[in-house]
Amino acid sequence: MERLLTFDGKGIYCPRADVHIDPWEKVPKALITHGHSDHARWGMGAYLCTHESVPILQHRLGKTNRIQGIAFGENLFINGVKFSFHPAGHVIGSAQIRVEYKDEIWVVSGDYKLANDGISKAFEPVKCHTFITESTFGLPVYKWQNQTAIFDKVNTWWRKNQAEGRVSVITAYSLGKAQRLINGLDPSIGKIYTHGAIENTNSILREHNHFIQDTQFATASYNFKDYQGNMVVCPPSAANSNWVKKFKDFRLGIASGWMQMRGARRRRAADIGFILSDHADWNGLNTAIEATGANEIYVTHGFSRIYSQYLREQGYDAKIVETAFEGERLDSTEEEKIDQTT
Amino acid sequence: MKHFAQLFRQVDETNKTNEKVAALIAYFEKASDEDKLWTIALFSHRRPKRTVNTTLLRTWASEISGIPAWLFEESYHIVGDLAETISLVLPLPTKQSVLSLNEWILSIMNLKDKEEHEKRSFIIEAWNSLETAERFLFNKLITGGFRIGISQKLMSRALARYLKKEENEIAHRLMGDWSPTTTTFSDLLLNEHISADISRPYPFYLAYALETEPATLGSTQNWAAEWKWDGIRSQCIKRDNEVFIWSRGEDLITNRFPELIEMAQRLPDGVAIDGEILAVKEGTLLGFQALQKRIGRKTVGKKLLQDNPVIIRAYDLMEYEGKDIRELSYLKRRGYLKKIVHQMDHFSLILSENVPFSSWAELTNLRKKSRDLGTEGFMLKQLDSPYLSGRKKGDWWKWKVDPYTIDGILIYAQRGHGRRSNLYSDFTFAVWDEDRLVPFTKAYSGLTDAEFKEITAWVKKNTVERFGPVSSVKPMHVFELAFEGIQKSTRHKSGVALRFPRIKRWRKDKPIQEANTLSDLKSLIR
Ligand SMILES: [Zn+2]
Ligand SMILES: [Zn+2]
Numbered sequence: 001m002e003r004l005l006t007f008d009g010k011g012i013y014c015p016r017a018d019v020h021i022d023p024w025e026k027v028p029k030a031l032i033t034h035g036h037s038d039h040a041r042w043g044m045g046a047y048l049c050t051h052e053s054v055p056i057l058q059h060r061l062g063k064t065n066r067i068q069g070i071a072f073g074e075n076l077f078i079n080g081v082k083f084s085f086h087p088a089g090h091v092i093g094s095a096q097i098r099v100e101y102k103d104e105i106w107v108v109s110g111d112y113k114l115a116n117d118g119i120s121k122a123f124e125p126v127k128c129h130t131f132i133t134e135s136t137f138g139l140p141v142y143k144w145q146n147q148t149a150i151f152d153k154v155n156t157w158w159r160k161n162q163a164e165g166r167v168s169v170i171t172a173y174s175l176g177k178a179q180r181l182i183n184g185l186d187p188s189i190g191k192i193y194t195h196g197a198i199e200n201t202n203s204i205l206r207e208h209n210h211f212i213q214d215t216q217f218a219t220a221s222y223n224f225k226d227y228q229g230n231m232v233v234c235p236p237s238a239a240n241s242n243w244v245k246k247f248k249d250f251r252l253g254i255a256s257g258w259m260q261m262r263g264a265r266r267r268r269a270a271d272i273g274f275i276l277s278d279h280a281d282w283n284g285l286n287t288a289i290e291a292t293g294a295n296e297i298y299v300t301h302g303f304s305r306i307y308s309q310y311l312r313e314q315g316y317d318a319k320i321v322e323t324a325f326e327g328e329r330l331d332s333t334e335e336e337k338i339d340q341t342t
Numbered sequence: 343m344k345h346f347a348q349l350f351r352q353v354d355e356t357n358k359t360n361e362k363v364a365a366l367i368a369y370f371e372k373a374s375d376e377d378k379l380w381t382i383a384l385f386s387h388r389r390p391k392r393t394v395n396t397t398l399l400r401t402w403a404s405e406i407s408g409i410p411a412w413l414f415e416e417s418y419h420i421v422g423d424l425a426e427t428i429s430l431v432l433p434l435p436t437k438q439s440v441l442s443l444n445e446w447i448l449s450i451m452n453l454k455d456k457e458e459h460e461k462r463s464f465i466i467e468a469w470n471s472l473e474t475a476e477r478f479l480f481n482k483l484i485t486g487g488f489r490i491g492i493s494q495k496l497m498s499r500a501l502a503r504y505l506k507k508e509e510n511e512i513a514h515r516l517m518g519d520w521s522p523t524t525t526t527f528s529d530l531l532l533n534e535h536i537s538a539d540i541s542r543p544y545p546f547y548l549a550y551a552l553e554t555e556p557a558t559l560g561s562t563q564n565w566a567a568e569w570k571w572d573g574i575r576s577q578c579i580k581r582d583n584e585v586f587i588w589s590r591g592e593d594l595i596t597n598r599f600p601e602l603i604e605m606a607q608r609l610p611d612g613v614a615i616d617g618e619i620l621a622v623k624e625g626t627l628l629g630f631q632a633l634q635k636r637i638g639r640k641t642v643g644k645k646l647l648q649d650n651p652v653i654i655r656a657y658d659l660m661e662y663e664g665k666d667i668r669e670l671s672y673l674k675r676r677g678y679l680k681k682i683v684h685q686m687d688h689f690s691l692i693l694s695e696n697v698p699f700s701s702w703a704e705l706t707n708l709r710k711k712s713r714d715l716g717t718e719g720f721m722l723k724q725l726d727s728p729y730l731s732g733r734k735k736g737d738w739w740k741w742k743v744d745p746y747t748i749d750g751i752l753i754y755a756q757r758g759h760g761r762r763s764n765l766y767s768d769f770t771f772a773v774w775d776e777d778r779l780v781p782f783t784k785a786y787s788g789l790t791d792a793e794f795k796e797i798t799a800w801v802k803k804n805t806v807e808r809f810g811p812v813s814s815v816k817p818m819h820v821f822e823l824a825f826e827g828i829q830k831s832t833r834h835k836s837g838v839a840l841r842f843p844r845i846k847r848w849r850k851d852k853p854i855q856e857a858n859t860l861s862d863l864k865s866l867i868r
Contacts, residue, residue: 139417139420140407140414140431141430142430143430143434260430261421261426262354262426262478263421263422265355266354266355271355272355306416310409313410
């Protein structure tokens, strides 16, 4: 008997509806969980994503009428298969895609986190039989503190740098982490400057009524005196380039879940690591999976071998599935390369 | 513990020396004497005796975290550090501890004769009252190995500024055989009777390699040249009629060398000689292997003593007539040293002679004899230089001969440890013997990060067989290996042993047929 969803080497495929979810090869019809470049790729015949994701996809893929929006919770029927999008809490517009046909329900979660970041719509558990989960941080050493505590650390660090007459530079990828971080900064300390890739994303999101604190595009017209004591938010790739040199006397911080490990912190030439991720931590993954009530779990990008073995020991029917998704990366991602050219 | 954790984080997360020093000073200003003393000890690899074994720690940590043992081990493999893995997998603490570093250490030492269940409840209680960063340090107190970028030099600088004393004096006081259980902060660093520990050595003066032509050093008039010997750099001390021999690694090695004790007992009292221990039999220099046998044994048998006798080749003198003479010039210090060696007239104490030369060209020519004499080149020393501590540029230079090189074929690769556990970093190389490949050396260092990544990716794809962490690979890549010495060896399959082998470069241009042969390798033996 054919399954409702399969993995056909091009993406997650629904044969009955003839659509793909987050495909990485060119296909006619794509349902997209969220706007990160490893999930929303160029070259599909048509795209369907949440209304919130539409401007993000347009920004990335060019303005075209091939991108259509759908509301969270709205039902869409294709050849009898019922599709609906539910908040994944990962970044603005990110969704889990629920697929139902007869008595079979699947949920493709894309990337997700359970904590409410105040900017993406908070994660909602969706009951299903089969759940496709990421495992970027699927190891018991990854446990996140709540974001208020992390923002306190960031602001304290900013104040200290300011007192020493330095610029604070933080890396965060341009869709999601950057906005979350900006909204966590204390604007009474100083100004917030942004790299072009982030400022572009910010202005698009602001146009669509998302609240993002005031930021200023760090253009060539500013000099060190303007930046001194202030904050600059840039994508990771910019921190490794000449671009960052213009801040002269600065301290560099990295905001990433990978900063949990001392080795990862020390390997980077950063002054400080802030443990902040838009992916679920170990407890988050386990809680999310339990809440779906699913018995069958497909584990994708991340520590899939280890995490699926753990799930099997917990009584789930868990399998690894190879995809082209990347999870959180510390180096330059495709997403930023595209953004910097636009 | 909170202060100590804060200090650790500050020092750990910066590469900037000034900030490390500033963090240390700020810490010293608020820490108790006991905490200060322990901090100095921990950062110089002195830790309390282990009272709980790591197997127990692992078991308890996975129990408390509710994860299976295999998952703990997988996590450990990825994190690369046991203390850190434990600190991360445990659930967040429900209490807060106000105990100081010193109090924690004393409680850990106190576990020594306790029953297993008592140890268990103490450890679990501790974990539940410490934050992740503190827990990590608590675990390190038990497991040891604070690998952190604080050198002895940096510690001395921070203490010198904090105590408003000379860095040299602090460096000297920090050396030797002390532990927080046998001394106090004031005795170690403040009190006048510095000779409380009569064994205390001086920090060695270590030279940088000369990367330019010696002519850049200016007039030959100001410089002395000595042969650079390849033995054990050591410090031979005689005080209060007792003899102490220290290695450069700050190990007390007196008992390994009975013939040197016998010699040193005739030394005048109150001297410290910097010299090289070499294996010399009837005037012939034996290779480093002969010396290695001596270092390897704690008790020295008669036969070994007869077959591999050692001497000291004296370079310098730091203490004379009980006084620290490091501030005097090289010429003056050598004057006293010569006098001592001359008066001793003992076959186990030889002066490292100044090689006479009148131009740099002449010396360059002389240097070609290095290998034949069994030396590694020259040490160049400024005549008016004081005896500094640690690695310093300017007054002393080592001017080594070029290393030997040979092209070998990569046949085994082994994963690194800790931070390098995801990279292959230990490699075994082979040379041709007819149409067979004979492994002849391992080498660890010398590749760039990019090359490490490239070779790791290649090894993963081209593994033929796996034995634990070791992978045998298809013989496909040639590497140029450099080393400082070569000797016959019966312990090695190839029949040779190399001194300080390392990877010089990856010869991507060479097919494996063009790698060297075993007879090429053996022809290098003198
Ligand atoms: Zn994503
Ligand atoms: Zn992803």
